[in-house]
Amino acid sequence: MKGTLALALLVAAFLAFPEAFVPVLRPFAPEGGPVIYDRASLAGLTAAHVGLVALALLPSALIALGLAIWVTRPGRAHLLPLARAVVNFGQTLPPVAVLALCVPVFGFGAVPTLVALFLYGLLPIFESSLAGLSGVPAPTLTAATAMGLTPARRLLQVELPLAAPLILEGTRLSAVIALSTATIGSTVAARTLGEVIIAGLNVMNLAFVLQGGLLTAALALLIHAGFGALAEAARPPGARSSR
Amino acid sequence: MIGSLAASRPDGARLALGLGCLGALALPFVSVRASRIGAPEPRTLVEILPPGRLLAVLALSAAVLLALVLLRAPWARVLLSLLALAGVLAGIGLAAGPLAAEAGPYARVAPGAGAWTLLALLALFFTEAASRLALGPAARLGLGLVILAGLAALLASDLLAPLSIMVEYRNRAASFRSEAAQHLLLAGGSFAAAMVVGVPLGLLAARRARLAPPLLGALTAIQTVPSMAMFGLMILPLGWLAAHAPPAAALGIRGIGAAPALLALFLYALLPIVGHTREGLRGVPGAILESADAMGLDARQRLWRVEIPLALPVLLTGARIVLVQNIGLATVGALIGAGGFGVFVFQGLGQTAADLVLLGALPPVALAMLAALLMDALIACVPGPAR
Incomplete structure (x- = not known):
């Protein structure tokens, strides 16, 4: 927890006063070259990066969860093998390939990146929601029905709360993957921190590569920790770990 | 064959896939570009086929889709969906040949939105049927190798040669x-x-x-x-x-x-x-x-x-x-x-x-x-x- 807080403060300090970090990054920049990326503000790029990921993952999470709920309703058990087969297939698709394949269809800019992140985000969330919802013990469901809960209330009051930690776990995985994949979106002109990395690779300025890469990694670690805290809070009472 | 047709209620998911395929037939099947990086001009099946052949293609497609929706035996659907996938790929190649010849030496013909959708939906038909077979990993590998061999044979034949991606491949x-x-x-x-x-x-x-x-x-x-x-x-x-x-x-x-x-x-x-x-x-x-x-x-x-x-x-x-x-x-x-x-x-x-x-x-x-x-x-x- 303390480490996460320190990391958050470090990221905030770097975004607010990048110039203060010049001495640290100077050795990695070419002689006399710029040390801090200067074609756009790092804070602005970070906001655009996180915004892009959030914009892609929100519909991704809603649709994946909706599909998982739909497939796990009574009478649709025959759809489960198909759902699992599609998930297994999807997970062999490399994120770079998904992004590249979106470009011919959607052109350049933020749209193909958004679509690729949306598509790639579906799978982990769907898979873990499926595991969470189908993992609710049958006696629990019977008890809920016996208590007179309608199917809708049973879903909202019993199944979703019990499945929440796993659903959040899948969303966390999707978010971390999307955050990293979004950088590649800058090769097709999406506005993300990848822009800084590409600029660094183009002129062999490793200070740029470090800024872009470590900022993205720090964001991923922060989001990882954030979802971890959420999942811990969502755990039903009694099942909380003693950490 | 007749006995394996379900008389009562078609499976909802397969019905949706079948209707999706029918819709995809109306979308642009291929797209023609004047050059390698030109703007794509979409062409539907109606535009590229003479009326007689269009009718034959649509009738065959409808029959195959009906069978994919209604057939009960999963292995029959596995076989039919693979044949349909090969058929669509061959169809793209057959459509591309004359279009490329007609549009000039630098023209490129690529699969259109309809063809891609059709391929994706047929792949889902295949996945659904194959998942019903509940094959073991060795059988899955065998099936995968058979599909790979079929794909290799298709790529080695001249059927797909007029397609843009194959032209790109031959150039490098x-x-x-x-x-x-x-x-x-x-x-x-x-x-x-x-x-x-x-x-x-x-x-x-x-x-x-x-x-x-x-x-x-x-x-x-x-x-x-x-x-x-x-x-x-x-x-x-x-x-x-x-x-x-x-x-x-x-x-x-x-x-x-x-x-x-x-x-x-x-x-x-x-x-x-x-x-x-x-x-x-x-x-x-x-x-x-x-x-x-x-x-x-x-x-x-x-x-x-x-x-x-x-x-x-x-x-x-x-x-x-x-x-x-x-x-x-x-x-x-x-x-x-x-x-x-x-x-x-x-x-x-x-x-x-x-x-x-x-x-x-x-x-x-x-x-x-x-x-x-x-x-x-x-x-x-x-x-x-x-x-």
Whole structure:
């Protein structure tokens, strides 16, 4: 927890006063070259990066969860093998390939990146929601029905709360993957921190590569920790770990 | 055949897929461009077929779709969906030939939105039917190889030759082969190195409980560094090595090229291998270890004859993750001059040449799927506790 807080403060300090970090990054920049990326503000790029990921993952999470709920309703058990087969297939698709394949269809800019992140985000969330919802013990469901809960209330009051930690776990995985994949979106002109990395690779300025890469990694670690805290809070009472 | 037709209620999911396919027939089947990077002009089946043949194609499609929706036996649907997929691919090639000849020497014909949708939906029909068969991993591998052989035969025939992606391939057949070899070298080499280093590390992490959290924590942190930056950052240590250690430079180790890409892929590969090795070894029941000791096995014998065989399925699951992941990630290596299929992807993105992007992006997808099939079959062959 303390480490996460320190990391958050470090990221905030770097975004607010990048110039203060010049001495640290100077050795990695070419002689006399710029040390801090200067074609756009790092804070602005970070906001655009996180915004892009959030914009892609929100519909991704809603649709994946909706599909998982739909497939796990009574009478649709025959759809489960198909759902699992599609998930297994999807997970062999490399994120770079998904992004590249979106470009011919959607052109350049933020749209193909958004679509690729949306598509790639579906799978982990769907898979873990499926595991969470189908993992609710049958006696629990019977008890809920016996208590007179309608199917809708049973879903909202019993199944979703019990499945929440796993659903959040899948969303966390999707978010971390999307955050990293979004950088590649800058090769097709999406506005993300990848822009800084590409600029660094183009002129062999490793200070740029470090800024872009470590900022993205720090964001991923922060989001990882954030979802971890959420999942811990969502755990039903009694099942909380003693950490 | 008649007996296997369901008379009562068609399956809802298959009905939806069938209706989707019907709709896709109305979408542009192919697109024609005046040049390699020209704007695509979509053409529907109605536009490219004379009325008589259009009617025949639509009647055949409707019959096949009806059978796919109504047929009860999964194996019949597997067979029919594969035939339909081959038929659509052949149809794209047949439609492309005359269109390309008519539109001039620089014109390109590519599958349109309708054809892609049709292929995707038919693939779903296939997946649905194949999942009903509940095949074992060996049978899945066999089916996969049959499909691969069919695809290879289709690619080797002249049927698809007029398609834009095939023109792109013929223009760079030599470099396609060398980049393919480079891609396999990057993915396979880093995989082998990560196995050699990762399995002993996993063993260490399983034996020394206090070592595991910092080791796994560090490896998890490595995973969060975006691949582009990771490839870029590897330039630093290897560039230094090349500048300060002449033997390294003589071996061809440089700041850019294959060496930093191999190192980056290796680092990404460590977490799944170390983590799964540790999980597998920790999963060996204590009672079995005790009886191994009671039988008089020394620590070394116990490891090789008892623990590793029992941990193998979990260990191989980690290896499967790494192999699939490396095949995809190796594509990014092209950004630092490491070669591989990414060369075509990033060249294509730079030239806004969609077919070049496809030429670079489709092979890694196919390779990753093949690797997954192979590893699944391997995991199933290994005796051990059920996963």
